[in-house]
Amino acid sequence: MSARSFHALWIPNEPLILASGSSARAQMLKGAGIPFEIDKPTLDEREVEAPLKAAGANGAQIAAALAQAKALEVSARRPGRYVLGGDQTLQIGDDFLVKPEGRAGAKEHLGLLSGRSHHLHAAAAVARDGNVLLATNDKATLTMRALSDDFIETYLNAAGEAVFGSVGAYQIEGLGLHLFERIEGAHPVIMGLPLHALITGLRNLNLLRE
Secondary structure: OOHHHOOOOEOOOOOEEEEOOOHHHHHHHHHOOOOEEEOOOOOOHHHHHHHHHHOOOOHHHHHHHHHHHHHHHHHHHOOOOOEEEEEEEEEEOOEEEOOOOHHHHHHHHHHHHOOOEEEEEEEEEEEEOOEEEEEEEEEEEEEEOOOOHHHHHHHHHHHOHHHHHOHHHOOOOOHHHHHEEEEEOOHHHHHOOOHHHHHHHHHHOOOEOO
């Protein structure tokens, strides 16, 4: 993305670097008029999570740690640039879910979530030259209605393999909406980025115009 295409509200001469391969995060930044380029981190997320879970960290703490780790990793190889890392965790009780392994994993996740409430913790961190300049997170609470085995089969047939790439085996912006009886929280948080707090933080860092 060239400087000429930058949104009028963005101050730096170079775009933000998004340390994430998430298409949802990319679309949210694009919609907010924040110019960016993508540089995916290579860290092993499960390796970062393991000691945190062993120490009893909650979903918000794990999401925050992963967002910062991603931002710092990419920042180390992109000197002078502002780097955004983001992460989201799904916590139900004391359990954490990651992306399901195929259809069997998706059925297992939906069975676990059925009739219960769970939390989505979304975190963002901005780093530059190895320093975290901004860290923020937010939470959404989703309550899934009780699902029959037949409905789960019907839903998975209709939704297709795309949901296997989503934590919890649902995409709230699509057919996943049929799974829930109550949703509490901002839509960007559900999609994986605490966007409102992020924009406020970027403005406080003098990266966005007042």
